[in-house]
Every structure is written in structure tokens, then in C-alpha cells.
Amino acid sequence: MALTAVIRVPSRALLRPWARLRDAALGWIEPAGGGGVEVSAQRFASQKVLVEPDPAAGVAVMKFKNPPVNSLSLELLTELVISLEKLENDKTVRGVVLTSDCPGIFSAGLDLTEMCGRNPAHYAEYWKAVQEMWLRLYLSNLVLVAAINGASPAGGCLIALTCDYRVMADNPKYCIGLNETLLGIVAPFWFKDNLVNTIGHRASERALQLGLLFPPTEALQVGMVDKVVPKDQVQSTALSVLAQWMAIPDHARQLTKNMMRKPTADRLLKQRDADIQNFVSFISRDSIQKSLQMYLEKLKQKKG
Numbered sequence: 001m002a003l004t005a006v007i008r009v010p011s012r013a014l015l016r017p018w019a020r021l022r023d024a025a026l027g028w029i030e031p032a033g034g035g036g037v038e039v040s041a042q043r044f045a046s047q048k049v050l051v052e053p054d055p056a057a058g059v060a061v062m063k064f065k066n067p068p069v070n071s072l073s074l075e076l077l078t079e080l081v082i083s084l085e086k087l088e089n090d091k092t093v094r095g096v097v098l099t100s101d102c103p104g105i106f107s108a109g110l111d112l113t114e115m116c117g118r119n120p121a122h123y124a125e126y127w128k129a130v131q132e133m134w135l136r137l138y139l140s141n142l143v144l145v146a147a148i149n150g151a152s153p154a155g156g157c158l159i160a161l162t163c164d165y166r167v168m169a170d171n172p173k174y175c176i177g178l179n180e181t182l183l184g185i186v187a188p189f190w191f192k193d194n195l196v197n198t199i200g201h202r203a204s205e206r207a208l209q210l211g212l213l214f215p216p217t218e219a220l221q222v223g224m225v226d227k228v229v230p231k232d233q234v235q236s237t238a239l240s241v242l243a244q245w246m247a248i249p250d251h252a253r254q255l256t257k258n259m260m261r262k263p264t265a266d267r268l269l270k271q272r273d274a275d276i277q278n279f280v281s282f283i284s285r286d287s288i289q290k291s292l293q294m295y296l297e298k299l300k301q302k303k304g
């Protein structure tokens with residue numbers, strides 16, 4: 001991967017490359033001149049997120065690669081944020097297509113194994129990473145187009161909802177939606193806000209309470225996706241849409257996007273810590289842990 005962003009990081013963290021990269025990606029870095037050292041991010045080859053830049057076109061394709069189902073593990077979330085940050089800082093890139101490298105699955109959503117049987121400190125770290133992913137994507141200055149080439153429940157749907165435009169493959173087996181209630185859990189307010197901003201209040205109320213997973217044609221009808229095309233045209237269509245959006249002057253489009261989205265993002269930014277505490281206490285409940293364990297068991301038994 002030809003990404004060569006240089007990140008200034010605190011020298012103390014050199015002992016822990018993983019934590020250092022995460023800190024840099026999440027913005028926990030010393031200011032320039034603060035005694036850090038410069039390292040090329042290219043040295044740390046990404047494994048869960050593949051980025052294919054096309055500088056001539058000013059675009060990149062970002063592919064999630066966390067088989068079998070692209071669950072959003074802490075590692076994938078961290079790599080996603082790092083990759084996005086590099087692209088934001090790359091002056092040759094103005095737009096990104098987000099898609100999946102796993103056949104038939106865009107993303108299975110948050111990684112249930114990160115939310116089951118762990119300790120409160122882990123839940124807090126995980127939730128902070130989920131928040132960070134959403135904030136970075138939702139407020140990105142880049143044009144983001146989701147090429148939804150597979151199933152996209154819950155957190156997978158959330159990623160698609162952060163994009164400026166969604167193209168979905170026409171396979172009726174691929175469903176998209178915020179199905180949290182089916183797991184006995186509740187979509188956080190910022191998931192809900194992002195959905196309401198996309199499909200409106202009444203449709204969101206119904207979709208969220210019932211945990212609806214929409215097949216492509218229904219997703220199109222309700223406005224959850226913008227275009228449905230045959231599977232082999234998803235990426236090319238997403239790239240064409242990207243080109244249309246990139247015909248608009250960046251500064252005008254970016255200011256408009258920010259004007260539309262900032263109030264929603266600010267709601268979370270103002271109460272990030274409280275939101276983390278809320279998540280930790282909710283997810284730590286015995287009843288919630290039991291529900292999630294049962295759901296995971298059901299997924300496993302489906303095979304046998």
C-alpha cells in the first residue's frame with residue numbers, strides 16, 4: 001500500500017508501537033515540536049483495512065478485511081481511523097469508497113466478542129474506539145460513498161449511514177438496518193440521530209423499535225440507501241457517484257456538510273465520557289451479557 005503519511009508522535013510511546021499508532025490516529029499526539037519523533041506510518045502495514053489509492057482520479061477505495069464477517073473489532077476500528085486520517089491528510093485524495101473485501105458481507109457490525117465476558121476497562125476502551133470511528137467518518141471532509149456489497153446489520157449499517165451516499169448490491173439476501181433491539185440491546189442516541197437524519201423520524205422509530213433489517217429494494221424505498229445496482233456494478237457505480245460529488249468545489253461542499261452534521265456530532269462530543277459510562281454499565285449487566293451470549297450461541301448453532 002503506497003501510503004506514506006508522517007505522524008509526529010511522543011518518543012516515550014516508541015516502546016509500544018500499537019498504542020502509539022492508536023494514540024496518533026485518535027488525536028492523542030503531542031503538538032509539533034513537542035519532542036516527538038517522526039515515523040512513516042507505511043512501516044506498519046495495515047491488515048484489516050486495505051486502501052487502494054488512485055491519485056490520478058483523486059480517490060481511494062477502502063476495503064474492510066476482517067474475515068469471516070468484518071465484525072468491527074478494536075483492531076479493525078483502530079486501523080479504520082488510522083487509514084481515514086492518512087487519507088484526510090493526503091492532498092491527492094478528495095473522495096473515498098468504503099466497501100468490503102469479505103464476500104457477501106459489508107460488515108456484521110460491532111464485534112460481539114468485544115462486548116461479552118470482558119472487563120469494564122475493556123468495554124470503555126472499545127466504546128471510545130466506536131465513538132471515534134463514528135465521529136471521524138461522520139465529520140470527514142472527504143466525500144465518502146458506501147459500496148454495500150453484502151449484509152450490513154447494526155454497526156455495519158452505521159458505517160454506511162455516515163457516508164454521503166450509499167450504493168447497495170441488489171441481492172435480496174443482503175440486509176441493512178439497525179437491528180439492536182433483536183439482540184436485546186438499544187441503539188445509542190447518536191446511532192438513532194444518524195438514522196433520523198437519513199430516513200426521517202417516523203421511519204426511524206419503526207425501524208429502530210422493530211430492529212428492521214431491510215433487503216435492498218426496501219432499503220431504497222425507505223431512503224436508507226440511495227441506489228441499488230447489480231453486485232458487479234456496486235464499486236464502479238460508487239466511483240461514478242464519487243466523481244459527481246467531487247465536481248463540486250471542496251470548500252463549499254465541506255462547509256455545507258459540516259453545517260448539516262456538526263450539531264448531531266456535537267451532541268455526542270459534549271457527553272462522550274457520560275456515553276462511555278452509560279455503555280459500560282449497560283453492557284456489564286448480567287441480563288445484557290446473557291442476551292449477547294445467547295445471540296452469539298444462536299449464530300454459532302445456525303451452522304450445525
Ligand SMILES: CCCCCCC/C=C/C(=O)SCCNC(=O)CCNC(=O)[C@H](O)C(C)(C)COP(=O)(O)OP(=O)(O)OC[C@H]1O[C@@H](n2cnc3c(N)ncnc32)[C@H](O)[C@@H]1OP(=O)(O)O
Pocket residue numbers: 068069071105107108109110111112113151153154155156179180183185186187188278279282283296299300302303
Ligand atoms: C447503551 C449502549 C447499548 C449498546 C449498544 C450496542 C450497539 C451494537 C451494535 C452492533 O453492531 S451489535 C452487532 C450486531 N450484529 C448482528 O446482529 C449481526 C450478527 N451476524 C449475522 O447476522 C451473520 O453473521 C451475518 C453477518 C448475516 C453473516 O452470516 P453468515 O451465515 O455468513 O455467517 P455466520 O455463520 O453467521 O457467522 C460467521 C462467524 O462470525 C461470527 N459473527 C457473526 N457476527 C458477529 C459479530 N457481530 N461479532 C462477532 N462475531 C460475529 C459468528 O458467530 C460465526 O462465528 P463461528 O461460529 O465461525 O465461530
